[in-house]
């Protein structure tokens with residue numbers, strides 16, 4: 001896909017402008033740093049403007065980047081991204097795909113390394129858990145899938161999605177200020193409405209995981225009328241203020257990478273306290289439709305060191321569930 005950001009020189013120019021956010025960069029500095037003429041700078045600035053970048057130009061001071069377009073952009077995500085692997089191992093950004101999870105799965109089967117991220121502006125068949133659909137209109141959501149190769153046995157992997165959810169929740173809180181919490185195992189809610197869902201899919205042979213795809217969908221600036229009942233967006237929660245999707249995704253990648261390396265090296269038990277702290281389920285009366293077995297009601301009392309939800313039922317007995325849907 002050919003976009004203005006895929007042009008090497010323009011990518012570099014965006015980087016130079018973003019490095020000096022809210023400051024002018026002189027034409028001379030750009031021209032020297034990039035080895036291009038003043039006329040070429042003009043031409044590139046024009047192309048950026050027609051792609052939605054707002055750039056102020058002053059004959060004496062130079063150029064200042066005022067705003068990047070509200071679009072998922074590789075350069076914007078990579079700019080200042082503080083990860084060593086996630087997104088750095090590779091990043092594919094599409095205007096539209098069926099599902100980023102499917103695309104990531106295909107790329108992983110082709111041998112892509114751990115840390116490659118697949119991102120789309122829009123999904124035409126976004127997937128939710130248990131065969132549901134995930135509304136993925138263009139212009140406001142994050143739809144991203146990360147390829148992981150944890151080299152773990154299947155049974156050690158059970159807390160991976162919870163770790164992802166805690167990381168995304170942390171990132172949402174810090175970038176948007178929303179009071180987000182995790183509804184076990186992998187939904188993120190703000191004030192009782194869903195803002196994010198996570199879908200993990202894997203390929204395994206025997207008992208070993210070949211790769212795991214963690215797919216993250218966040219309603220960032222998506223208009224509420226395009227979302228299912230019971231959903232919200234971060235924009236809505238921020239009082240109709242846009243949240244920068246590229247900044248949020250970069251933070252998600254950073255927060256998830258740091259937790260994932262602890263998870264891989266030390267196991268889920270080292271992260272269980274943060275998962276408990278982020279949970280909006282603990283202490284509540286819930287109905288559970290477990291992945292296997294009969295429906296169950298009771299009080300959610302704990303998340304154990306393997307990621308299972310511990311429920312006290314009406315008879316006082318403690319029951320553990322490892323997957324399922326919860327109603328608060």
Ligand code: BTN
Pocket residue numbers: 098099100101102123125126127128129130132134142143144145186187196197198199215216217218
């Ligand atoms: C759920 O709550 O049911 C999970 C939703 C997961 C949605 C994300 S969007 C990116 C990735 N690609 C998909 O097709 N689904 C996940």
